[in-house]
Amino acid sequence: MSFIQTLVEDHVAILTIDRPKALNALNSEVLSDLETAVDGLDLDTVRAVIITGAGEKSFVAGADIGEMSALSKEEGEAFGKRGNDVFRKIEQLPVPVIAAVNGFALGGGNELAMSCDIRICSENAVFGQPETGLGITPGFGGTQRLARLVSPGYAKQLLYTAKNIKAPEALRIGLVNAVYAPEELMPQAIKMAQTIAANAPIAVRACKKAVNEGLEENMDDAIRLEERLFGACFETEDQVEGMRAFLAKEKHAPYQNK
């Protein structure tokens, strides 16, 4: 039995982390199951992914403290690499990934959410990097992604104080894009995923690549990257149909990923 439930409908995949006894904390098995679920996505069909947590209380309450408590230095580094490899795979999935944060997103939970392209959350969501209070640093990319997503100063405040923040503050600092009533979170995540899935898949993938890879480059190289990706969209069936329909004042045919 897997700790990840996968549901695919209408080009949208929903991956639910399902370990409610430990508030969906990430142990090695959950990480392996998550990687298997991500590897198993049929990217010919899936155009957007949602990651969420089972239950109403927690997205992911962090890496598993019980499992980490007895690790040696070498094992700690290996555990960090394990999580980083899986989260990097999520970050580099060709299709957009939305984190629907339905409660606690602490430590590895916040790090998982930050590996996704877009974060939305419920009103009861709580974010934080409690690691320094446990005698460790974040180990699944938290120091790097947090400093890039919010200001370096705010990231350092969260890292050094180990204090959690609630949904409105996460919204204020740009860690999440929107906050919803708990019962609205998944419908809104699905609506956003379906909107993405209805757009031309080659163009959407190119946007993800342009933003992610461009941010690692200087502006001249980043702009060149955008030019190449922009050029590659032309002569695709979807570009031809999208522009034909606009000029004919018609609704375009469903995009084919071609």
Ligand code: DAK
């Ligand atoms: N690990 C393991 N079990 C956890 C857990 C976690 N992170 N969080 C919660 N649980 C378990 C609790 O132990 C409890 O289990 P039982 O006692 O029922 O068996 C069950 O979930 C329910 O939790 P509570 O009874 O505590 O529920 P409350 O509502 O009272 O509190 C809470 C909810 C989320 C505020 C509290 O559970 C809590 O503070 N949890 C720990 C949150 C936390 O500190 N998370 C960050 C973990 S550190 C690295 C690699 C990775 C990382 C760092 C370094 N390297 C390799 C360098 C990542 C680190 C982290 O993520």
